[in-house]
Amino acid sequence: MSASTPAAQPTHQAAGTSSLTSDELDTSTGRSARTPLGTEPKQRKNMVLTVVMIACVAYFLLPLYWLVVASTKSNADLFSTFGLWFADFNLIENLKTVFTFQNGVFGRWALNSLIYSVTSAVGASLLATAAGYAFAKYQFPGGKALFSIILGAIMIPTTALAIPTYLLFARAQLTDTYWAIILPSLVSPFGVYLMRVYAADAVDYSLIEAARVDGVGEIRIFFQVAFRLLMPGAVTVLLFSLVATWNNYFLPLIMLNTPEKFPLPVGLAQWQSTASAGSGSQALFSTIITGSLVSILPLIIAFLFLQRFWQSGLSSGGVKA
Amino acid sequence: MATVTTTATTSGSRSAKSTPRKPLTVAKKRQYRAAYVLVLPFFVIFLAMIIVPLGYAGYLSFFRKQLVGGVSFAGFDNYARAVQDPAFLAGVGRMGLFLLVQVPVMLVLSLFFALALDSGMTRLAKFVRLGIFVPYAVPSVVATLMWGYLYGPDFGPFAQLANLVGLPPPPFLSPHVVLFSIANVVNWEFVGYNMIIIYAALRSIPSELYEAARVDGASEPRIAWSIKIPAVRPALILTIIFSVIGTFQLFNEPNLLRILAPNAINSSYTPNLYAYTLAFVNQDANYAAAIAFVLGIVIMALSYIVQLWNQRKESQS
Numbered sequence: 001m002s003a004s005t006p007a008a009q010p011t012h013q014a015a016g017t018s019s020l021t022s023d024e025l026d027t028s029t030g031r032s033a034r035t036p037l038g039t040e041p042k043q044r045k046n047m048v049l050t051v052v053m054i055a056c057v058a059y060f061l062l063p064l065y066w067l068v069v070a071s072t073k074s075n076a077d078l079f080s081t082f083g084l085w086f087a088d089f090n091l092i093e094n095l096k097t098v099f100t101f102q103n104g105v106f107g108r109w110a111l112n113s114l115i116y117s118v119t120s121a122v123g124a125s126l127l128a129t130a131a132g133y134a135f136a137k138y139q140f141p142g143g144k145a146l147f148s149i150i151l152g153a154i155m156i157p158t159t160a161l162a163i164p165t166y167l168l169f170a171r172a173q174l175t176d177t178y179w180a181i182i183l184p185s186l187v188s189p190f191g192v193y194l195m196r197v198y199a200a201d202a203v204d205y206s207l208i209e210a211a212r213v214d215g216v217g218e219i220r221i222f223f224q225v226a227f228r229l230l231m232p233g234a235v236t237v238l239l240f241s242l243v244a245t246w247n248n249y250f251l252p253l254i255m256l257n258t259p260e261k262f263p264l265p266v267g268l269a270q271w272q273s274t275a276s277a278g279s280g281s282q283a284l285f286s287t288i289i290t291g292s293l294v295s296i297l298p299l300i301i302a303f304l305f306l307q308r309f310w311q312s313g314l315s316s317g318g319v320k321a
Numbered sequence: 322m323a324t325v326t327t328t329a330t331t332s333g334s335r336s337a338k339s340t341p342r343k344p345l346t347v348a349k350k351r352q353y354r355a356a357y358v359l360v361l362p363f364f365v366i367f368l369a370m371i372i373v374p375l376g377y378a379g380y381l382s383f384f385r386k387q388l389v390g391g392v393s394f395a396g397f398d399n400y401a402r403a404v405q406d407p408a409f410l411a412g413v414g415r416m417g418l419f420l421l422v423q424v425p426v427m428l429v430l431s432l433f434f435a436l437a438l439d440s441g442m443t444r445l446a447k448f449v450r451l452g453i454f455v456p457y458a459v460p461s462v463v464a465t466l467m468w469g470y471l472y473g474p475d476f477g478p479f480a481q482l483a484n485l486v487g488l489p490p491p492p493f494l495s496p497h498v499v500l501f502s503i504a505n506v507v508n509w510e511f512v513g514y515n516m517i518i519i520y521a522a523l524r525s526i527p528s529e530l531y532e533a534a535r536v537d538g539a540s541e542p543r544i545a546w547s548i549k550i551p552a553v554r555p556a557l558i559l560t561i562i563f564s565v566i567g568t569f570q571l572f573n574e575p576n577l578l579r580i581l582a583p584n585a586i587n588s589s590y591t592p593n594l595y596a597y598t599l600a601f602v603n604q605d606a607n608y609a610a611a612i613a614f615v616l617g618i619v620i621m622a623l624s625y626i627v628q629l630w631n632q633r634k635e636s637q638s
Contacts, residue, residue, distance in 0.1 A: 046442040053443050056434065057452035060509065063467040064455070066478065070470070083471075083478035131363035138356035146360065153371050155562070155624050159570045159593050160613040161371060163600045164378035187370045192363060212348070218355030247460035249573045250593075254601065265462035269577055272466060276580045289470070292463045299458040304451070 064296075071290040075283045094290035101284075106291055108260055109267040113295070115178065116252075116263050117245040120185035125238035128188050129230050132195025133222060137203060147196070153189040159250050166254050180255035181263070185245045191237040198233030199226070235309040239302070246299055264295040382611035399611035408589035409612060413619065415500065416569050416591060423504035424564045430508070431515035431560065436545045438516075439523040450520070454513035461510060465577040468506045473581060494582035503574050511567070515560045522556035523549060558631045565623045569616060572597065592616045 066083060072091040073081065081087040098106050134140075135147050165184055169175045174183075203226045211221045227234075249265040256262055262270070268291055275284035385395035403409055437443050438450055456464065472493035474480045480490035493502045531539075531548045539547075550557075572593040579586040588602070589595035592612065600609035 044442065045444050049437055049440075049442050050444045053434070053437055053449045054445070056430075057449050060453050060456055060513065063464070063471060063509070064459075066471060067467055079476045082481055083476055127363040127366065130359040134356040134359035138352055138359075140353045140356040143356065143360075146364065150367065153367070155566060155621050156371065156375065157566055157570045157617055157620050159572055160596070160617045160620075161374050161378070163596060163606070163609055163613055164374040164381065165370065166600075167381070167606055168374055168377055183366070184370045186366050187363075189367070189371075218352055219358060222355070222359060243458060247462075249460070249462050250597075254597070265460045268466065269462050272577065273580050285470075285476075288466065292466055296459050296463055300455060303455070303458045307451075 067289060067293050067296075071286070071293045073286060075286040078285055078289075090286070091290070094286050095294070097287045098291045098294060101287055102259075105259055106264075106267065106294075109262050109264045110295070112178075112261060113246055113263040113265075114298075116181045116185070116248075117242050119182050120245040121238045121242035123182070123186045124188045124191055124241040125234050127186060128191030128195050128237050129199075129227070129234045130222065131192045132197075132233075133199045133203065133226055133230060135192070135196045136199035137205070137208065137226075147192075150189045150192050154193065158184075162251050162254055169255065175255050176257045176261065178261070181245070181248075181252050184251060185241065185248070188237060188241055191241065194237060195230065195233050198236075199230055202229045202233065232309055235306065239306055239309060242302070243299060264291075268292060268295065378610040378613055381607050382614050384607050386605070386607055395607070399608050400615065402608065403611050403615050409592060409595055409615075412589050412592040412595050413569075413616075416571060419500060419504060419571070420565065420568045422501070423507055424561070424568060426504070427508045427512055427564065428515060428557070428560055430512050432519055432550070432557070434512070434516045435519035435523055436549060438520055439549070440541050440545070442541065450517075454517055456510050456512075457514040457517075459510070461506075461573040462577060464510050465506055465574045468502070468509070469578055469581050472502055494578070494585055496585040499578065499582055499585040503571070503578065506574050507567075507571075511564075515564075518560055519553055519556050522553040526552045554631070554634075558627065561627050562624045565627065566620055569593075569620045569623075 069084060069086055070078060071094055072089050073087050074090040074093070077087040077090070131150075135143060162184075166175065169180050174180050207225055207229075208221055211225050212218075216224070246263075247265065248263070249269065252263050252266045253269075256266065259267065259270070268288060271284055271288050271291070275288060382399050383395060383397075384392050385398065386392050434449075434453055438446050443449055459467075471477050471479065472491075474490040474494075477490070477493075479493070483490050492498050526549060530552065531544045534544050534548060570593050571591045575586050575590045575594055576597075579588075579590070588598040593616070596609045596612045596616070599605045599612060
């Protein structure tokens with residue numbers, strides 16, 4: 001492990017840049033384009049393997065396909081028609097219901113999700129980037145000890161922390177506020193670890209020295225010289241914090257009481273229990289299904305468009321972890 | 322994390338070389354100050370959101386609240402109660418079983434997909450990679466809702482298909498099967514994520530490591546087994562540890578499937594669900610804190626065992 005670390009340095013950078021170019025290239029030539037050395041002979045494609053893989057992809061896409069089909073159906077058709085094929089097209093009606101049911105609270109949930117996740121992700125990413133850079137590039141008294149404490153915290157189960165955090169917040173009268181979700185989501189020990197690894201390679205000491213010689217202050221070096229180089233890593237942390245907060249259920253479930261402050265997952269779960277509990281409220285299923293579809297679209301789109309960031313960023317974390 | 326400390330020491334010695342040790346100069350002091358300024362914002366929130374709640378949970382766990390007499394010091398009573406509590410132990414045992422069944426399946430699939438993509442022998446590689454990864458972007462609440470409907474006897478397609486050929490609906494939500502149904506949801510959510518971590522590690526193996534083997538006529542599975550898998554072991558260890566942590570925190574999936582299968586999933590089905598019930602239904606924060614603490618210790622111990630096992634393997638090879 002210790003031997004592989006310095007060796008991995010150049011290859012990781014090559015892998016990072018090659019994934020930039022591969023996005024513009026055709027998928028079928030993926031391998032040769034992505035190979036850092038480019039000397040590899042063209043691999044023969046294996047039909048059996050391809051068929052197996054496509055079958056597996058079908059499994060992973062099946063629920064999403066079902067969700068798309070189901071969201072075009074009326075509640076009655078959900079029960080009376082075959083689940084994996086379309087019936088009368090009712091998507092527009094369903095969308096209208098989603099956004100008007102309970103005085104349009106769904107739109108409010110979507111906005112809340114956006115506020116919670118964007119604020120937390122930007123904050124977590126900035127904090128982790130600054131700390132990770134400092135741990136990577138400065139040797140300061142107590143630095144190593146601090147870093148080991150933060151590393152240890154990666155293993156602390158966050159849901160085990162949620163209950164005591166709730167009790168503390170209740171004392172400080174912070175429960176049922178936006179802060180109750182944002183503050184705990186700002187801490188990403190794994191983000192600090194990832195940024196420390198990333199900064200070690202991405203920012204060269206000679207650059208820092210050159211800036212020092214020019215009389216640039218240390219903090220300005222971070223913001224004006226290093227930050228640009230740290231961007232791919234920072235975007236990775238941002239994206240993963242975004243997912244974690246957008247998808248978070250446990251924390252908002254215990255922290256929030258007012259439906260107007262719920263993020264999408266808590267809201268949808270509440271609709272689901274209402275729908276399942278009462279016999280007369282079954283008309284909700286098509287609404288929940290369509291709402292679920294709406295709630296997953298933003299992240300799927302973000303992941304598709306920001307592929308090169310999370311893929312190159314993860315590779316730096318994966319190599320050395 | 323032992324693997325991490327090695328990186329810390331290598332980069333530490335690297336920077337020590339470039340800045341030889343001298344008495345504290347003005348520049349050095351300025352650098353220290355900058356380092357603290359950069360670390361401070363994270364550290365303040367880290368203290369407030371992790372260390373303080375952790376300490377508070379520890380503190381709470383030593384007290385007990387009674388209807389008569391109020392709050393009193395309880396010593397280790399809550400812990401003694403936890404390790405004898407059948408509901409808690411059943412939950413831990415269930416998660417142990419889950420860990421043994423779900424995590425190996427998930428990681429073997431992730432590894433297989435990553436190797437298949439890395440071998441370059443799959444057509445439509447980019448589509449396959451994204452198709453497997455995309456569930457990671459789906460909130461676990463939505464994933465569980467979807468699978469819950471798919472499993473369901475009312476309008477689930479599996480029940481519909483069974484009905485068509487005259488069979489009873491498959492018992493996805495029955496007491497003995499529901500754990501595996503949950504395992505399937507968790508697999509669906511995280512196989513792609515783990516695949517990407519392993520795949521990223523595979524991409525960074527210098528290809529000359531296996532080029533020679535390929536020239537010598539070694540088969541692709543042979544190269545995968547003897548060269549690629551050992552090379553990505555650090556990434557595999559990372560995925561194992563994350564899976565251990567994730568498994569023992571299981572909450573969202575069982576809590577939502579409970580709505581559909583109240584007879585199969587009770588309020589102490591997972592340790593986390595139990596802690597939640599204790600704190601918010603029974604209003605017993607002290608005992609809930611002790612449960613959370615014991616759970617944390619179980620998780621840390623298991624992560625530690627994984628690392629020890631890894632180190633022993635590493636020293637053997």
